[in-house]
Amino acid sequence: MKFSTVLLLLFSLSFMNSTAQNDLKSFSFKKGEVLDIILLSTAPNSGALFERYKKTAFPVGFEYTYQPQPGFKTTELTLGNHLPTSLILGKWSSKEKREGFLTTITKRVPDFHSQRRALFTYFGLTYYVAPRDIQFSVDTKKYNLATSFWKKDSKSFSSFLTQWKKEVIKSGGKIILQLQDGTSPTGYDYNPDIFYIIEWKDESSFETFAKKHPLSSYEVLKNVHQLVID
Numbered sequence: 001m002k003f004s005t006v007l008l009l010l011f012s013l014s015f016m017n018s019t020a021q022n023d024l025k026s027f028s029f030k031k032g033e034v035l036d037i038i039l040l041s042t043a044p045n046s047g048a049l050f051e052r053y054k055k056t057a058f059p060v061g062f063e064y065t066y067q068p069q070p071g072f073k074t075t076e077l078t079l080g081n082h083l084p085t086s087l088i089l090g091k092w093s094s095k096e097k098r099e100g101f102l103t104t105i106t107k108r109v110p111d112f113h114s115q116r117r118a119l120f121t122y123f124g125l126t127y128y129v130a131p132r133d134i135q136f137s138v139d140t141k142k143y144n145l146a147t148s149f150w151k152k153d154s155k156s157f158s159s160f161l162t163q164w165k166k167e168v169i170k171s172g173g174k175i176i177l178q179l180q181d182g183t184s185p186t187g188y189d190y191n192p193d194i195f196y197i198i199e200w201k202d203e204s205s206f207e208t209f210a211k212k213h214p215l216s217s218y219e220v221l222k223n224v225h226q227l228v229i230d
Contacts, residue, residue: 025070026137029091029130034098035179036090039074039190039227041122049119056109064101065093072138072229078145079215080225084122087146087229095129102185113187124190126182136177136197140230143200144176148192150223160220161194164213171209174199192225 029035043049069089077083092098105112116123138144151157165175177197184191200206215224 023141024137024139025072027069027089027135029134031130031132032094033130034092034095035128035130035134036088036092036098037126037128037179037182037190037195038088038090039084039086039122039124040088040120041085043119043121046119049115053115053119057105057112057115060105060108061101064104065097066101067091072140072144072146074146074227074229076228078210078226078228079147080223080227082122082225083227084124087227090127092127098127123188124184125188126179126184126191126195128179128182131181134177138176138197138229139199143203143206144229145196145198145200145206146227146229147196147198148190148223148225149194149196149221151193152220152222156220157193160218167213168198168209171212172201172205173209192223197229 067090069091071086071088074084074087092101109115149157149161168175175196176199177195179195180193182191182195200209215221215226
């Protein structure tokens, strides 16, 4: 299934159409709004399934204030063991509305989760309450990576992050987004201790940094998942 169809499955086609010609994808969240990070892969030949999902699940999402956002293709796996096809962002007006949807959807659409399982071969979700107003843009002409870290222990992890971010910036990387304290619903667990989107001038700049500071060598990390997005 094409990337535009994947976005449509998550209420995002109209926004993708309006931004498809732009290299810059921009986002804005007010304090208290909820930001979804969704990694997914779509099952082949699922057009008929999508039509039913669109008619049953979409209206409930919109009732609970879901607002589609621009999404990304995931084109390369640099660390980790799974490459989904897309990274999708979403917005809800509050934690109460976001969790209200999770509570209500199976009452309104009893087979909601089975529909999702049929549509998506992979679906990982984490949602974050914005602790402050957040605005950021991703320039798809640059080399952008979505990086998720899982820690082994808090003290050494905090020290690692401080030093690692200094090295990223020193090496020319730009931290576009940093999220933590997320929540994953039952059945859709993808809840890293911290999530980043980092921009590099080009692939060569990132590879030079990665060779000098290989994440696989850090014992403080329990797990790393890193994807190229565009």
